[in-house]
Amino acid sequence: MIHAVERPKAHTPTHCTPEQYDALYRASVETPDAFWLEQAKRLEWVKAPSVGGDWAYDPVAIRWFEDGTLNLCHNAVDRHLPHHADRVALIFEPDDPVAGSRTLTYGELHREVLRMANALKALGVSRGDRVTLYLPMILEGVVAMLACARLGAVHSVVFGGFSPEALAGRIEDCGSRFVVTADEGLRGGKHVPLKANVDAALGLAAHVTDVAGVLVVRHTGGAITMQEGRDHWLDD
Numbered sequence: 001m002i003h004a005v006e007r008p009k010a011h012t013p014t015h016c017t018p019e020q021y022d023a024l025y026r027a028s029v030e031t032p033d034a035f036w037l038e039q040a041k042r043l044e045w046v047k048a049p050s051v052g053g054d055w056a057y058d059p060v061a062i063r064w065f066e067d068g069t070l071n072l073c074h075n076a077v078d079r080h081l082p083h084h085a086d087r088v089a090l091i092f093e094p095d096d097p098v099a100g101s102r103t104l105t106y107g108e109l110h111r112e113v114l115r116m117a118n119a120l121k122a123l124g125v126s127r128g129d130r131v132t133l134y135l136p137m138i139l140e141g142v143v144a145m146l147a148c149a150r151l152g153a154v155h156s157v158v159f160g161g162f163s164p165e166a167l168a169g170r171i172e173d174c175g176s177r178f179v180v181t182a183d184e185g186l187r188g189g190k191h192v193p194l195k196a197n198v199d200a201a202l203g204l205a206a207h208v209t210d211v212a213g214v215l216v217v218r219h220t221g222g223a224i225t226m227q228e229g230r231d232h233w234l235d236d
Helices: 018-030 032-040 072-076 078-084 106-123 139-151 164-173 194-204
Strands: 002-004 053-057 060-064 088-092 102-105 130-134 154-157 178-182 185-187 190-192 213-217 231-233
Touching: 018 032, 032 053, 072 078, 072 139, 078 106, 088 106, 088 139, 102 106, 106 139, 106 178, 106 213, 130 139, 130 164, 130 194, 139 154, 139 178, 164 194, 178 194, 194 213
Parallel strands: 130 154, 130 178, 178 213, 213 231
Antiparallel strands: 002 088, 053 060, 088 102, 185 190
C-alpha cells in the first residue's frame, strides 16, 4: 500500500469559508474560462494557456488549456523541491506487516524518477511511446508512472493479478512497445510470478516482435528467466 503525503496547508491553502466557496462556485459558472485560467496559475507551465476550456457535446469534444504546455512529472515532483525536498512525499507499507515501511522524500522521489526515466530512455522509450506497467503495489509503480510522464510517454497500468492472456490483450490493444514489471509480487503472503506472466503474455501476443524492451524491478529476489537483448534489470 502506498500513501501520498499532503503538502503543508500553509503553502497550499485549500480551505475557505462558505461565503468564499459560494463566490468561487458562482465565478466557475458565470465566467468559467476566466475562472479556470486563474486556477491554472497554481501549476507551473512551460507555456501558459490563454484558453481555459473548450467543450461541446454534440459531437462530444472537450479540451482543457489546449494552447498550454506543461509536464505532469515536473508539477508532481520538481516544483516541490525548492521548499520540500526533505519532506516525505510517499510512504510504502509492505505486504508483510512485520516488515518495515519505506518512505521517499521529494528529493529522493526526484532521484528515483530520474533513474527510472533514464533507464526507460536507454531502452528506447521516447515521447508518444506506450509503456505497459505490470507491477505489484510498490513505490516503483508510482515512480514508473512519473518517469513516463517526464519523457512524454503514455503509460498503461495493468493490474498485477491479471492473467498472461489479459496482459497480452492489453499490450496489443495499446500498441505498447515496452513493459515494466517486477521479478515477483507479494499478495497475502503469496508470490505472484509477474515476470513469468510477462514472458507468457509476450508469447501469446501476435505482435510480440514489436515489444522492444522489458524493464524488471528486483522486488523479491525470486528466480526468473531473462531474455538477452529484450529484458533488463532496473538495477543495471
